[in-house]
Amino acid sequence: MPVATIAGQEIHINDEGYLTEYDEWNEDVGQELAQNIGIDMTDDHWAVIRFLREDYKEKGETATTRRVDKVGGFPTKQQFQLFPKKPGKKMSYIAGLPKPHGCV
Amino acid sequence: MTIIPNFDDDDDDEGRKLAIICSKGNLDMAYPGLVLGNAALGEGVETHLFFTFWGFDMITKSRMHDLKFSPVGNTAMHLPMKDLRVPQALAPMPGMTGMATKKMKEQIADLGIPEVPEFLDQIVAAGGHLWACRMSADMQDLDETDLRDDVEGIINAADFMEMTKGAQLLFI
Structure with missing residues (x-):
């Protein structure tokens, strides 16, 4: 398992670059991950990321875009605006979570 | 070492494009196109859904809430529990379609997957395009x-044909 230095910390990641340890993430790490993929974080971005972190803690799996809409209250359209083209993957990457597992 | 996932953000010029022809109006056959179309949009793929023949029911206001799933003619159909098959002789009995439809809707809802009209709302919100067939x-x-x-x-x-130039096509 590769180890990367992100925001000055040693972080475990998988072959694709997604974090593998929930507890190694903090918002400084999230900030750097966002920069890596060209996203400037605003309060709106952080609100989505915080929901994903909380939801994962509770459910043990990454919320799909549908769940982020229905449970988190962030409309699909907004998700595509904040995290263009591949919201599901980009959100989970920045949040330090695995890619969503569900189909919908 | 840092690994950054490749989200293919630079592929704009030769962007992937998908067209899905939805030709069936049965509840079970409505979903494959919706699931794949939604997934394609989530991957940044330009997606067009074209509704034709019985697939028209998916976008027709008076019918879209009432798609049915019937065991008639479906020899592969088994009951949700165990591997019990539905004998074809029983499939056309009154009430069977209603029962099968209700059960399937429950199973779909249990997975957190929306009903057809709401699923199309989501697809449009994600940037999907819906088209209707002239002949239908x-x-x-x-x-x-x-x-x-x-x-x-x-x-x-x-x-x-013009609109789907260069697109990948799925006929369902």
Whole structure:
């Protein structure tokens, strides 16, 4: 398992670059991950990321875009605006979570 | 070492494009196109759904809430529990379609997957395009006012061919 230095910390990641340890993430790490993929974080971005972190803690799996809409209250359209083209993957990457597992 | 996932953000010029032809109006056959279309949009793929023949029911206001799943003619159908098959002789009995439809809707809802109209709402919100087939509209004597408001147009076969130039195609 590769180890990367992100925001000055040693972080475990998988072959694709997604974090593998929930507890190694903090918002400084999230900030750097966002920069890596060209996203400037605003309060709106952080609100989505915080929901994903909380939801994962509770459910043990990454919320799909549908769940982020229905449970988190962030409309699909907004998700595509904040995290263009591949919201599901980009959100989970920045949040330090695995890619969503569900189909919908 | 840092690994950054490749989200293919630079592929704009040669962007992937997908067209899905939805030709069936059964509840079970409505979903494959919706699931794949939704997944494609989530991967940044330009996605067009074209509704034709019985698939028209998915976008027709008066019918879209009432798609059915029938065990008739489906020899592969088994009951949700165990591996019990439904004998074909029983499949056309009164009430079977209603029962099968209800059960399937429950199973789909249990997975957190929306009903067909709401699923199409989500697809449109994600940037998907909905198109209706001219011949199907004419055959059923329907026009734009009978269809979901977000259907972008009733188009003919030639329009569809033109629009899907270079696209990958799925016929369902």
